[in-house]
Amino acid sequence: MQTRAEKLQQIMDWAQNNTDIRAVLLTSSLVNPLAPVDELSDLDIELVFDDNTTYVADKNWLNNFGSPIAMIEEDESYFDSKHAMKMVLYTDHIKVDFKLYSKPNFLEEVRQSPLCEDWDIGYQVLLDKEGITEAIQKPSYRVSIIKKPTEQKFRQLLNDFWWDCTYVAKCLVRKDIFYAKFMSENNIRTDYLVPLIEWYIASQHDWNITTNKHGRLFKKYLTEQTWGKVMRTFSAGDIDENWTALFAMADLVAEIGRELANKLGYTYPIKLEQDIRIYLNAIKTK
Numbered sequence: 001m002q003t004r005a006e007k008l009q010q011i012m013d014w015a016q017n018n019t020d021i022r023a024v025l026l027t028s029s030l031v032n033p034l035a036p037v038d039e040l041s042d043l044d045i046e047l048v049f050d051d052n053t054t055y056v057a058d059k060n061w062l063n064n065f066g067s068p069i070a071m072i073e074e075d076e077s078y079f080d081s082k083h084a085m086k087m088v089l090y091t092d093h094i095k096v097d098f099k100l101y102s103k104p105n106f107l108e109e110v111r112q113s114p115l116c117e118d119w120d121i122g123y124q125v126l127l128d129k130e131g132i133t134e135a136i137q138k139p140s141y142r143v144s145i146i147k148k149p150t151e152q153k154f155r156q157l158l159n160d161f162w163w164d165c166t167y168v169a170k171c172l173v174r175k176d177i178f179y180a181k182f183m184s185e186n187n188i189r190t191d192y193l194v195p196l197i198e199w200y201i202a203s204q205h206d207w208n209i210t211t212n213k214h215g216r217l218f219k220k221y222l223t224e225q226t227w228g229k230v231m232r233t234f235s236a237g238d239i240d241e242n243w244t245a246l247f248a249m250a251d252l253v254a255e256i257g258r259e260l261a262n263k264l265g266y267t268y269p270i271k272l273e274q275d276i277r278i279y280l281n282a283i284k285t286k
Contacts, residue, residue, distance in 0.1 A: 007094045008043055010065050015047065015127055020055075022103055023048040024127040032122035034141055034210050036217065046083075046099040046123075048106045048132065055100055056084040062098075066090035082109065103132065110135050117143050144210040146202035151266045154199075158257055158269055161192040162276040168246050169283050172239055180242055184249070190214075193233065193249060197222075200256045203263050229255075243284060250277065 008026075015021045028044035029035035049055060056075055062068060065088075072087040079085070084100040099118075101109070109116055115137045122141055125133045149157070164187050171180035194215050201221045202209050211217040219227050229252050235245035254273055261268035 004039070004041070004043060004094055007065060007090070007092070007096065008045075011043075011045060011096070012126060014064050020049045020051070021047060021127070022050060022129050023106070023125065023133055025133070026124045026126055027099075027118055028097075028121060031124045032141060034144065034212075035122075036212060043094065043096040044099070045096060046101060048101045048103055050103050052084060052100045052102045059086065062086060062088055065096065066092055066094075081105075107132060113137070115139065144212065146198045146207065146209060146211065148202070148207050148264070149195075149199055151264070154260070154264065154266050155269065157192050157195060158253070159272065161188060161196075161253055162269070162272050164188050164192070165246065165250060165276055166279060166283075168242075169280050172242055172246070173283055173286060175239055177237055177239065177242070184242070184246065188249060189233070193253065196253060196256060196260070197230070200260055203260060226256075246280070250280070 012024065015024045023046075025046040025048075026044065027046060029037055029041050030044070047055070055061060059071065059073065062071070067090060069089045069091055071089070072085070074085040076082065076084050082101075082105050086098045086100065087095070088098065089095045110132070114120070119136060120139050120141070120143045122139050123136070125136075128134070164183055167183045168180050168188065171177070171183065197215065197218055198211055201211055201218070205221075209221070211221060218230065222230065229248065232248040233245050233252060235241040250273075258268050260266070
């Protein structure tokens with residue numbers, strides 16, 4: 001099985017000998033000191049061409065690095081006409097995300113201030129045939145640092161959380177598991193629980209920390225006891241299990257929401273929580 005380093009070397013050898021290519025950059029987790037990296041981490045490669053048109057329209061050049069299993073192709077219309085993407089999973093199970101720039105668009109990106117997020121997360125210039133990367137600002141690596149919420153944002157999140165709990169409850173009474181899962185996982189977990197846990201962790205680290213995307217590092221920074229409470233918010237397809245998970249979410253949000261409110265000097269919506277809990281318990285027994 002080919003290693004990621006060997007795959008990268010294949011790409012670099014090809015780029016070095018390709019007269020259409022002006023520069024190659026490595027971006028994302030592999031060059032971000034705050035990101036978790038393992039053997040499954042992707043290669044995120046930016047290729048700068050004199051003109052990327054041929055490489056956007058054609059995909060045969062990707063076979064220089066192995067045999068693709070699957071591929072996602074997105075032209076420049078997906079990215080405000082700045083660049084295109086080809087995301088490839090090869091038979092050696094290495095995934096490479098290629099960002100394809102034409103030189104004029106790349107230079108326009110270089111001139112932008114502040115630095116674009118993809119570069120501010122981290123980048124490494126692997127090849128520059130004519131110095132076109134020299135003006136890129138240095139990355140701050142702070143794009144993913146968790147920011148302290150305003151009181152309005154904090155209160156809005158808690159208000160929305162308790163409101164949407166009522167939808168999950170109604171779905172469970174109706175045994176409508178698909179809608180219940182949509183509300184609990186897509187809305188409540190993603191939009192409310194994850195940000196709240198991010199704030200909770202950041203408040204313990206002077207607001208100078210990242211937990212990476214979608215809670216990837218939560219387990220690392222939460223106590224074993226709190227992590228256990230988080231795990232109890234997950235459930236399968238059984239209706240009773242989903243009731244248990246819903247109340248586990250309510251308990252967790254109430255606990256860390258109150259602690260955060262106290263730390264930040266904000267007001268926690270105690271009466272709203274109490275009234276919604278009465279509603280949840282009442283509708284569950286119908």
